[in-house]
Amino acid sequence: ALYQMQGLLLLLFKGTAQGPFTLKGNVFQTNCHGLISGDSCCNPLSMGFIKKLVEQKIPGIYVLSLEIGSSITEDMKNSFFMNVNDQVKLVCDVLSKDEKLQKGYNAMGFSQGGQFLRAVAQRCPSPAMFNLITFGGQHQGVYGLPHCPGESSHICDWIRNMLNTGAYRSAVQDHLVQAEYWHDPLNEDLYRNKSIFLADINQERAINQSYKDNLMKLKKFIMVKFLQDSMVDPVDSEWFGFYKVGQAKETYTLKESVLYKEDRLGLKTMDKAGKLQFLTVDGDHLQFSEEWFITNIIPYLK
Ligand SMILES: *[C@@H]1O[C@H](CO)[C@@H](O)[C@H](O)[C@H]1NC(C)=O
Numbered sequence: 204a205l206y207q208m209q210g211l212l213l214l215l216f217k218g219t220a221q222g223p224f225t226l227k228g229n230v231f232q233t234n235c236h237g238l239i240s241g242d243s244c245c246n247p248l249s250m251g252f253i254k255k256l257v258e259q260k261i262p263g264i265y266v267l268s269l270e271i272g273s274s275i276t277e278d279m280k281n282s283f284f285m286n287v288n289d290q291v292k293l294v295c296d297v298l299s300k301d302e303k304l305q306k307g308y309n310a311m312g313f314s315q316g317g318q319f320l321r322a323v324a325q326r327c328p329s330p331a332m333f334n335l336i337t338f339g340g341q342h343q344g345v346y347g348l349p350h351c352p353g354e355s356s357h358i359c360d361w362i363r364n365m366l367n368t369g370a371y372r373s374a375v376q377d378h379l380v381q382a383e384y385w386h387d388p389l390n391e392d393l394y395r396n397k398s399i400f401l402a403d404i405n406q407e408r409a410i411n412q413s414y415k416d417n418l419m420k421l422k423k424f425i426m427v428k429f430l431q432d433s434m435v436d437p438v439d440s441e442w443f444g445f446y447k448v449g450q451a452k453e454t455y456t457l458k459e460s461v462l463y464k465e466d467r468l469g470l471k472t473m474d475k476a477g478k479l480q481f482l483t484v485d486g487d488h489l490q491f492s493e494e495w496f497i498t499n500i501i502p503y504l505k
Pocket residue numbers: 325326327411412413414
């Protein structure tokens with residue numbers, strides 16, 4: 204069934220400029236410390252634009268691009284079907300071997316690249332990540348596929364159905380990237396027990412002290428939320444909020460969460476130390492202006 208799905212899903216992304224559920228990595232690197240960017244978008248132009256803008260504003264910045272998969276098609280396939288935990292390992296391996304990154308780097312993750320790079324920060328402390336900036340990241344996952352990318356509503360329906368009925372089956376968890384970010388508030392227990400990626404990095408089952416220690420090493424953790432986001436449900440996930448258990452209407456904020464109150468991931472400590480920054484953009488998913496980026500983001504990359 205998964206093999207069949209693969210063929211279908213390529214079609215799903217054909218001609219789609221961007222979607223919340225794809226992943227592509229770019230690594231930027233500066234003279235003194237690098238800057239990483241995980242791109243969620245299968246349109247290379249958008250990443251190219253950001254890259255150029257950063258290079259223009261920070262003269263001398265060196266940009267290294269990390270590709271997952273050898274082509275856009277390959278990337279799309281991987282972003283749908285590769286186990287995210289394996290993808291994180293792969294990226295960590297590349298980082299640890301890159302001589303130019305050994306002094307540390309800044310990181311930017313777009314859409315699902317946000318929680319992906321947070322996993323890199325938590326699992327791979329060397330080389331050091333300085334600032335982590337997530338744009339529309341789904342830190343508490345998603346529940347719903349409000350704006351399924353692609354042209355075929357049949358496929359969207361099929362994926363929705365798959366996620367609703369089988370998101371936590373191990374075969375699905377291992378191979379369908381969306382399932383690894385699936386957080387069902389009506390089945391919170393199942394999510395906590397079975398989610399192989401998100402529940403793990405969010406310390407839902409147990410506390411891995413090294414995740415906490417490593418995340419707290421960040422100088423700043425900047426989360427950008429898109430107020431009109433039509434792709435991430437709920438939008439609060441971009442700042443670690445989520446639906447309260449048992450329903451899918453009311454949400455809680457990071458500060459109201461157990462994750463924060465028990466300081467399971469160090470976010471409370473970081474907050475008290477002024478390390479967390481919450482930014483908003485009044486736009487749809489990953490829609491921001493050049494001017495906004497220059498004013499609000501470039502300073503974190505210098
Ligand atoms: C905690 O995370 C580290 C880094 O990913 C891993 O090597 C270690 O096995 C984890 N510890 C536990 C108890 O799961």
